[in-house]
Amino acid sequence: MAGIQKMISVAAPLDRSNVDTDQIIPKQFLTKVERVGFGEHCFHDWRYLDEAGTQVNPDFILNQPVYQDAHILVTRENFGCGSSREHAPWALKEMGYTIILAPSFADIFYGNALNNGMLPVKLSEQVIDVIMKQLLAEPGAQMTVDLESKTVIAPDGTCYDFDLNDFHRECLLKGLDSIGWTLQFEDAISEYEAKIPAWRS
Amino acid sequence: MGQTLYEKVFNAHVVREVAGETPLIYIDRQLAHEVTSPQAFSGLRATGRKMRQPSKTIATMDHNVSTRSLAIDACGDQSETQLRTLRANCEEFGVELFGLGHINQGIVHVMGPEQGLTLPGTTIVCGDSHTATHGAFGAISFGIGTSEVEHVMATQTLKQPRFKTMKVQVNGKLHESLSAKDVILAIAGVTTSSGGTGYAIEFCGTAIEALSMEGRMTLCNMSIEIGAKVGMIAPDQTTIDYVEGRPFAPKGDAWDEAVEYWSTLKSDDDAEFDAVVELNADDISPMVTWGTNPGQVIGVNDPIPSPADFTDAVAADSCAKARSYMGIKDGQKLTDLAIDVVFIGSCTNGRIEDIRAVAEVAQGKKVAENVEAIVVPGSGLVKKQAEDEGLDKILIDAGFEWRLPGCSMCLAMNDDKLGAGQRCASTSNRNFEGRQGRGGRTHLVSPSMAAAAAIAGRFADVREI
Numbered sequence: 125m126a127g128i129q130k131m132i133s134v135a136a137p138l139d140r141s142n143v144d145t146d147q148i149i150p151k152q153f154l155t156k157v158e159r160v161g162f163g164e165h166c167f168h169d170w171r172y173l174d175e176a177g178t179q180v181n182p183d184f185i186l187n188q189p190v191y192q193d194a195h196i197l198v199t200r201e202n203f204g205c206g207s208s209r210e211h212a213p214w215a216l217k218e219m220g221y222t223i224i225l226a227p228s229f230a231d232i233f234y235g236n237a238l239n240n241g242m243l244p245v246k247l248s249e250q251v252i253d254v255i256m257k258q259l260l261a262e263p264g265a266q267m268t269v270d271l272e273s274k275t276v277i278a279p280d281g282t283c284y285d286f287d288l289n290d291f292h293r294e295c296l297l298k299g300l301d302s303i304g305w306t307l308q309f310e311d312a313i314s315e316y317e318a319k320i321p322a323w324r325s
Numbered sequence: 326m327g328q329t330l331y332e333k334v335f336n337a338h339v340v341r342e343v344a345g346e347t348p349l350i351y352i353d354r355q356l357a358h359e360v361t362s363p364q365a366f367s368g369l370r371a372t373g374r375k376m377r378q379p380s381k382t383i384a385t386m387d388h389n390v391s392t393r394s395l396a397i398d399a400c401g402d403q404s405e406t407q408l409r410t411l412r413a414n415c416e417e418f419g420v421e422l423f424g425l426g427h428i429n430q431g432i433v434h435v436m437g438p439e440q441g442l443t444l445p446g447t448t449i450v451c452g453d454s455h456t457a458t459h460g461a462f463g464a465i466s467f468g469i470g471t472s473e474v475e476h477v478m479a480t481q482t483l484k485q486p487r488f489k490t491m492k493v494q495v496n497g498k499l500h501e502s503l504s505a506k507d508v509i510l511a512i513a514g515v516t517t518s519s520g521g522t523g524y525a526i527e528f529c530g531t532a533i534e535a536l537s538m539e540g541r542m543t544l545c546n547m548s549i550e551i552g553a554k555v556g557m558i559a560p561d562q563t564t565i566d567y568v569e570g571r572p573f574a575p576k577g578d579a580w581d582e583a584v585e586y587w588s589t590l591k592s593d594d595d596a597e598f599d600a601v602v603e604l605n606a607d608d609i610s611p612m613v614t615w616g617t618n619p620g621q622v623i624g625v626n627d628p629i630p631s632p633a634d635f636t637d638a639v640a641a642d643s644c645a646k647a648r649s650y651m652g653i654k655d656g657q658k659l660t661d662l663a664i665d666v667v668f669i670g671s672c673t674n675g676r677i678e679d680i681r682a683v684a685e686v687a688q689g690k691k692v693a694e695n696v697e698a699i700v701v702p703g704s705g706l707v708k709k710q711a712e713d714e715g716l717d718k719i720l721i722d723a724g725f726e727w728r729l730p731g732c733s734m735c736l737a738m739n740d741d742k743l744g745a746g747q748r749c750a751s752t753s754n755r756n757f758e759g760r761q762g763r764g765g766r767t768h769l770v771s772p773s774m775a776a777a778a779a780i781a782g783r784f785a786d787v788r789e790i
């Protein structure tokens with residue numbers, strides 16, 4: 125997994141709250157047994173006019189040409205609610221969005237995104253509202269997200285701090301695999317297992 | 326200061342906890358199914374890692390099995406590939422599997438408790454967000470993503486933050502025609518669909534204590550629908566009676582030791598919660614969702630909200646979007662809405678008690694013309710029990726279809742799905758746009774309300790049927 129240090133990219137505004145994982149990747153695409161091939165179906169029901177996905181919906185904002193190389197997605201509260209499917213972050217990442225800015229994220233989605241080398245950035249509702257308006261007023265505007273300093277630079281140049289737990293920050297910066305991290309503590313796991321009562325083993 | 330139930334169980338599972346790091350906790354049990362496990366198994370294979378404790382993971386087939394046929398290829402090539410992949414992975418890694426046609430096969434969250442895999446005071450995970458169901462036994466149980474499934478396979482642990490705690494207390498007495506589903510929907514109406522985000526919930530109060538294990542599972546199942554990964558209920562005699570004697574439950578001395586420990590699993594009197602929500606069961610009426618998230622819910626006779634009822638611009642907008650998606654016109658009441666499909670099943674309401682409730686309402690009546698009503702038992706054992714009690718006959722005579730176990734129209738990955746614009750009274754847990762089929766309109770209800778809707782052809786107050 126490649127690490128994330130600093131990203132300068134076009135930011136795409138998705139002006140909706142409660143975007144759920146069924147919307148991000150509808151269930152008919154969950155029948156794959158690999159981790160790839162989900163990007164083209166990301167936001168399927170909004171992105172395409174037909175079930176087969178052959179007619180692109182020109183009204184869906186992320187379909188606009190200016191957003192085709194965007195790596196930052198800015199959206200509203202409770203992003204990623206609903207199903208635990210990790211296909212949602214896989215799909216978003218494959219579509220190009222490695223960084224997502226929102227006032228809040230659903231708990232399972234937040235963890236899944238981090239586990240896939242994506243950066244979910246929580247900013248206040250007011251700040252997101254300001255950024256959203258700037259992006260809508262100026263399609264194709266760029267933003268900077270710097271993980272090292274934990275800052276975001278809005279299109280108008282204002283800099284905002286964000287918070288991320290040190291462990292996740294380390295893993296993202298270095299592109300660490302979390303199983304490898306845990307396996308360093310195999311002794312602690314064995315010690316724990318030795319003490320498990322009979323009814324629980 | 327005392328500890329909450331959640332804190333007690335969490336503390337008993339800490340493997341490593343260091344300041345600045347997310348705690349590492351031990352996982353007692355993992356449940357697996359065909360949709361969220363293949364990439365985890367292939368991850369192990371790619372890195373040459375083994376499963377640490379294969380006997381602590383149990384698998385079943387549920388998400389995309391057919392409810393009409395036991396053939397493995399009944400739902401198309403890709404589903405067949407997933408089912409075959411699961412079978413091959415379980416063989417290769419030594420995981421016990423309840424596959425198609427096995428009497429124990431069923432929805433993970435129905436199968437686990439039935440088998441005694443779900444025990445108080447344990448940690449249980451599964452790649453499905455409704456894993457909180459098992460919290461009904463006083464377990465910390467939550468849905469995880471596929472990377473975490475792989476993490477548990479390789480290490481039998483997970484990194485989990487300590488959540489804030491929320492107490493949801495429901496006192497009073499529920500009307501006899503109402504059930505746990507009405508209670509959780511009423512709670513969602515108060516908290517909204519995201520009010521529980523970041524919390525582990527403990528449900529308590531006299532109305533909760535009065536619930537059967539089935540009812541408690543329905544309640545905890547929908548914790549995620551109010552945003553909480555974890556929902557729990559303190560174990561009591563009802564819990565112990567349910568668990569005793571089940572295939573995977575402890576036996577002999579281990580059982581006695583367990584029961585003694587379980588009696589300590591309740592929040593201390595002086596434990597503090599970060600948030601408290603209180604409801605009175607006497608005030609709850611049969612609940613029906615009108616919108617596209619479970620928090621958009623009202624009593625069956627209440628007026629459907631319109632955007633003008635909200636001061637918050639985001640809520641008003643989400644109300645307008647939901648009304649338009651759901652095809653609700655000005656002045657319409659829930660009882661005016663004609664139903665096309667009725668779905669009874671899912672890990673929320675696919676247990677024996679749910680099927681009994683439907684049969685009770687349906688007995689001697691007929692499903693309305695133009696309504697397609699299907700009943701999908703949650704597991705092979707539920708199906709058998711219902712048939713032993715003759716419930717299948719009552720349902721078939723009334724015009725319901727009696728199907729094979731699986732998730733079915735809860736997420737419509739198989740061929741049970743809504744067509745665009747079709748309106749469904751569903752006992753499942755999610756009414757998101759397109760959840761039951763592109764353009765399909767889902768209204769969440771209890772099993773008896775679903776049965777009442779099937780018979781009336783529109784939503785009806787089950788207390789009046």
Ligand code: SF4
Pocket residue numbers: 387388432433434453454455671672673731732735736753754
């Ligand atoms: S019945 Fe629905 S919610 Fe339950 S496990 Fe199956 S898909 Fe998930």
